[in-house]
Amino acid sequence: MKFKAVLAVLVAGGMAVSAAAQPSGNAAPPPRPAGGAAPRSVLPPPEPIEHITGNVYKIFGGGGNTLVIVQRDGVVLADTKMPGNGQAIIDEVRKITDKPITTIICTHSHPDHTGSTDFIRELYPNVRVVMSEGTKAELAANPQVNPKLLPTETYKDRLTLGEGDDRIELFHTGVGHTGGDTFVVVPAAKLIFMGDVMAWNMAPFLPAGGAMAIAEETEKLVDAVKDMGIQIVVEGHGHVNDWAGLVRLAHFNRALVTAAKAAYDRGDAPGAAVAELKRNPEFAALLDTHIKKGLEYGNTPLARAHMNVNVAFTEFAGEQAGFGIANGAPLPATDKHKGSDPKDTAPPTPEMLAAAVAK
Ligand SMILES: [Zn+2]
Ligand SMILES: [Zn+2]
Numbered sequence: 001m002k003f004k005a006v007l008a009v010l011v012a013g014g015m016a017v018s019a020a021a022q023p024s025g026n027a028a029p030p031p032r033p034a035g036g037a038a039p040r041s042v043l044p045p046p047e048p049i050e051h052i053t054g055n056v057y058k059i060f061g062g063g064g065n066t067l068v069i070v071q072r073d074g075v076v077l078a079d080t081k082m083p084g085n086g087q088a089i090i091d092e093v094r095k096i097t098d099k100p101i102t103t104i105i106c107t108h109s110h111p112d113h114t115g116s117t118d119f120i121r122e123l124y125p126n127v128r129v130v131m132s133e134g135t136k137a138e139l140a141a142n143p144q145v146n147p148k149l150l151p152t153e154t155y156k157d158r159l160t161l162g163e164g165d166d167r168i169e170l171f172h173t174g175v176g177h178t179g180g181d182t183f184v185v186v187p188a189a190k191l192i193f194m195g196d197v198m199a200w201n202m203a204p205f206l207p208a209g210g211a212m213a214i215a216e217e218t219e220k221l222v223d224a225v226k227d228m229g230i231q232i233v234v235e236g237h238g239h240v241n242d243w244a245g246l247v248r249l250a251h252f253n254r255a256l257v258t259a260a261k262a263a264y265d266r267g268d269a270p271g272a273a274v275a276e277l278k279r280n281p282e283f284a285a286l287l288d289t290h291i292k293k294g295l296e297y298g299n300t301p302l303a304r305a306h307m308n309v310n311v312a313f314t315e316f317a318g319e320q321a322g323f324g325i326a327n328g329a330p331l332p333a334t335d336k337h338k339g340s341d342p343k344d345t346a347p348p349t350p351e352m353l354a355a356a357v358a359k
Pocket of ligand 2: 108110177196
């Protein structure tokens with residue numbers, strides 16, 4: 001609990017910066033809990049590699065999911081977890097193939113998705129490292145950035161890698177979770193990898209773009225890929241979802257902004273907007289009150305919905321959302337709108353964690 005809270009502060013407060021500041025190598029120590037206790041791992045370690053479909057696999061834990069695509073001449077990885085997980089990723093890949101790692105795609109700049117790129121690069125010096133221009137800019141903004149986390153190539157809003165059954169399509173459809181979010185489509189597998197725009201089947205965490213931006217970003221994504229026959233949606237953490245789940249999330253992000261605006265204009269509290277969302281049965285999973293089993297940091301889907309309504313309120317008021325509270329909840333918006341009832345965004349209790357539901 002305490003460790004989760006500490007990491008949540010790290011994640012919520014300065015993810016992009018801490019990504020760039022991570023030391024190189026595979027032996028980076030885990031964050032030290034406040035109070036100087038002995039360092040210990042705060043994230044569940046990587047789990048055994050799981051088959052998703054065809055030539056596509058995923059590795060859960062140690063940060064975000066790592067997507068593994070076994071191609072004709074080598075292996076493509078999307079996201080490389082926190083620093084210190086490079087060897088574990090390689091060990092899991094070796095259970096299914098001896099082919100070399102040829103390409104690393106980074107969905108965004110956060111350290112739980114880019115952290116072990118340097119280690120894999122030491123083993124495979126010719127590996128392509130591909131990310132959006134925005135992700136490169138966020139990593140490079142830190143003067144102490146580890147150069148081995150930076151890309152060998154970038155793209156603006158659309159890039160095709162490979163051909164035939166090995167074709168991969170990258171999409172950047174706007175600012176949302178970060179300024180450089182990439183979505184990875186594997187057409188032959190009818191699969192998309194979402195990064196943290198979709199994680200744990202809840203509304204996205206919004207440290208960068210805001211509630212209005214994420215609604216636009218996810219709508220644009222659905223529009224861009226809707227004719228590709230996608231059936232499998234791999235989330236940045238936790239779940240494998242489906243196309244209906246992605247469409248539902250896009251609807252939810254838009255409905256949240258609409259309900260938040262109506263509540264704001266009426267002078268109601270953010271909770272009124274959440275109550276409005278609860279009236280739509282389509283959104284039940286996105287307003288669930290349980291902690292997901294294996295959740296690395298954060299809170300329930302319901303608490304995230306409250307957070308995002310608060311983010312929307314700060315936008316309507318022309319203010320900057322702050323993310324200083326341990327569970328990542330944005331600070332109260334305006335004098336008029338004091339934010340959600342604290343009980344609705346309180347950090348999960350030990351009882352909630354003990355009763356966590358399957359990922
Ligand atoms: Zn993440
Ligand atoms: Zn992230």
